[in-house]
Amino acid sequence: MDYLQIEPNQKPKGKVRISGAKNAALPLLACTILSKNKISIKNLPDVTDINTMLKLLGILGATYSKKPHHIDIDSSTINSTKATYDIVKTMRASILTLGPLLSRFNHCEVSLPGGCAIGSRPVDIHLSALEQMGADIDIKDGYIYATTKDGLKGATIIFDKITVTGSENIIMAACLAYGKSTLINVAKEPEVVQLCEVLQTAGVDIEGIGTDRLTIIGTQQKLLNMKAFEVIPDRIEAGTYLCVGAITNTKMTVTNINASHLEAVLRKFGEMGFGIEIEENSITIYPTKEVLPVHITTTEYPGFPTDMQAQFMAVATQADGTSVIDERLFENRYMHVAELNRMGANIKVVGTVATIENAPHKLTGTKVMATDLRASSCLILCALVASSPTTIDRIYHLDRGYEKLEEKFKKINITIKRKKIDTK
Ligand code: EPZ
Numbered sequence: 544m545d546y547l548q549i550e551p552n553q554k555p556k557g558k559v560r561i562s563g564a565k566n567a568a569l570p571l572l573a574c575t576i577l578s579k580n581k582i583s584i585k586n587l588p589d590v591t592d593i594n595t596m597l598k599l600l601g602i603l604g605a606t607y608s609k610k611p612h613h614i615d616i617d618s619s620t621i622n623s624t625k626a627t628y629d630i631v632k633t634m635r636a637s638i639l640t641l642g643p644l645l646s647r648f649n650h651c652e653v654s655l656p657g658g659c660a661i662g663s664r665p666v667d668i669h670l671s672a673l674e675q676m677g678a679d680i681d682i683k684d685g686y687i688y689a690t691t692k693d694g695l696k697g698a699t700i701i702f703d704k705i706t707v708t709g710s711e712n713i714i715m716a717a718c719l720a721y722g723k724s725t726l727i728n729v730a731k732e733p734e735v736v737q738l739c740e741v742l743q744t745a746g747v748d749i750e751g752i753g754t755d756r757l758t759i760i761g762t763q764q765k766l767l768n769m770k771a772f773e774v775i776p777d778r779i780e781a782g783t784y785l786c787v788g789a790i791t792n793t794k795m796t797v798t799n800i801n802a803s804h805l806e807a808v809l810r811k812f813g814e815m816g817f818g819i820e821i822e823e824n825s826i827t828i829y830p831t832k833e834v835l836p837v838h839i840t841t842t843e844y845p846g847f848p849t850d851m852q853a854q855f856m857a858v859a860t861q862a863d864g865t866s867v868i869d870e871r872l873f874e875n876r877y878m879h880v881a882e883l884n885r886m887g888a889n890i891k892v893v894g895t896v897a898t899i900e901n902a903p904h905k906l907t908g909t910k911v912m913a914t915d916l917r918a919s920s921c922l923i924l925c926a927l928v929a930s931s932p933t934t935i936d937r938i939y940h941l942d943r944g945y946e947k948l949e950e951k952f953k954k955i956n957i958t959i960k961r962k963k964i965d966t967k
Contacts, residue, residue, distance in 0.1 A: 547935040548960040549926035551908055555955040558796040558825070559784045562588040562946040563612065563774035567734040569636040570711040571741060571774065572596045572616070575605065576643035577718055578745065579766035581617035585773040588612070592943045595634040599626060603640070619766065624651035628685060631656050634943075638666055639708055641689065642716035645678060647764065650690040655682065660915040662873040668709045672700045676713075676720060694764050697722030705730050705755075705843040711738055718747045720761030729755050732844040733804045737775050745769040778804040779850045780945060781826065783920045786854040787955070788828040789817055790861055790924045795955060796827040807847040811837055811855065815862060836864035836902065841871050853879045853921035859899040860888045860906060861928060866899040878914035879921045885909055886925050886933070908933035913940045920945065927957065934962075 563586035573596070575582055587593060589612060597607060600616070603623045607616035624644045631637040631654035644651035656666065670680045670687065676695040681688040697720045700713060710730040715738075717724035729735070731753060739752040745767035748760035781800040788795035789812060802809065802821040809819050809826070815837050818829030837859055841849040849872040859866035860883065870876045877897055880890045886906040891898050908931035913919030919941040926933035938961070941948055949959045 544964050545938055545961050547938050548962055549933045551929045551931055553927050553957045554791045554793045555787050555795045555957055557955045558798050559951050560798050561776045561781045561800045564777035565590055565592050565944050567737050568593055568774045569596055570639050570738045573639035573643055574715050575616050575618040577767045578769035579619050581615055582769045583771040584614050587614055588946045590944055590946050592634050599630045599637055624648045626653040628654035642712035645689045646695050646716045646719035653687045655685050660878050661876040668706050669712045672713045675700055695720040697724040697761050699725040702728040707732050710735050717759040718742055719764050721763045724759045726757040729757050741772050776800045782808045782851045783854050785828045786858050786924055789858045790928055792830040794829050796825050798825040802826050808851055834862045836862040836866040838867045840869040850917050853917045857921040857924035860902055860904045862902045868897045870895050879918035882911040907931050910934050913937045916940050916944045
């Protein structure tokens with residue numbers, strides 16, 4: 544297992560180019576299952592989750608040729624409908640094959656994704672929506688056995704909770720269904736919007752894109768004619784690198800980003816005193832005389848994203864005063880708090896609310912452990928402003944969602960060393 548070694552007191556200098564969004568690319572790869580032709584996909588991020596999804600599609604029978612950030616994939620050759628546990632356990636987003644496989648083949652077996660560090664993350668809403676579309680769902684030996692006699696039927700679905708991958712699964716299922724589906728209380732994340740746009744360009748009659756209410760006229764199991772597309776930039780990677788500027792209180796720029804995807808995050812930087820400059824294809828953060836404390840409540844898009852909560856908690860350790868964060872989406876997304884307190888922060892959690900008390904904290908480097916993807920980036924942020932070196936274990940979490948992390952940091956004058964644990 545690798546670990547990262549980060550020297551203290553490092554400040555960024557320059558610009559970081561943002562990669563394609565992992566959470567857009569995952570549903571977009573799954574939706575190739577609905578296509579009758581080969582598709583070219585550009586700006587694919589080179590992260591382990593994407594490679595895992597490609598491995599899964601390959602096991603199902605898809606064929607693809609890969610170049611850096613670019614893939615030509617033909618999923619019309621898929622001849623298996625079983626997403627096995629050994630793959631699904633490494634990436635929960637494998638559940639995104641459920642809707643497309645079922646609507647195309649009338650049956651599929653997808654391993655139930657386990658929980659994960661940030662919460663139990665059930666898929667009950669995915670399953671009940673498919674049942675409303677006429678599917679028979681049976682859970683046995685840790686697998687979802689989904690069948691439908693003669694194709695899924697269009698239905699009116701009201702999502703009890705706003706679920707990103709739940710919305711994406713049902714949107715894809717509705718595309719090949721018989722009849723019209725009306726989806727209400729649908730997630731509006733930019734990643735969901737791009738999925739709808741790609742499906743619309745492939746010939747699906749979808750209305751209401753970008754709103755919480757979609758109508759989709761199914762093609763009655765006629766496969767789609769998907770067109771080439773480019774994955775949208777990763778708003779969470781961009782927000783994370785802007786936090787590098789914030790926590791070190793130093794100017795820095797992220798390029799290849801759509802600032803409209805980050806409005807709630809940019810607003811919070813402003814509330815903390817930082818300057819934000821938005822240009823055509825870039826965002827620059829500027830230092831502030833005094834880093835102000837912040838109040839954050841995570842919520843669905845376009846509100847403040849839960850995937851930026853840990854990173855802002857890191858920045859809040861350097862604010863002049865007490866900040867308050869309320870994590871409303873996941874029941875256990877504070878695993879990074881114990882690690883931050885080991886570095887000298889003073890964070891208390893009561894229920895869903897974390898209070899970063901008596902900041903600013905002089906953080907000291909030490910051995911810490913990454914617990915989930917975004918928590919690991921928060922630890923890197925704290926290591927940059929610590930007074931001594933930090934080592935971060937279990938960095939496989941990081942590689943799932945941050946492309947070429949050491950390289951990108953090197954480009955902004957920050958050294959992060961990846962080392963191997965001496966197993967001798
Ligand atoms: C997506 O996860 C993202 N992953 C997550 O990003 C992100 O944190 C999350 O949306 C929220 O924005 C991908 O897009 C691949 P949800 P998802 O279904 O779809 C509950 C990252 O760091 N729920 O929107 O799994 C659920 O427990 C990852 O890149 C049910 O109760 O999240 C949670 O409390 C982490 N039943 C809430 O809804 C269901 O059937 C939102 O979850 C589905 C969800």
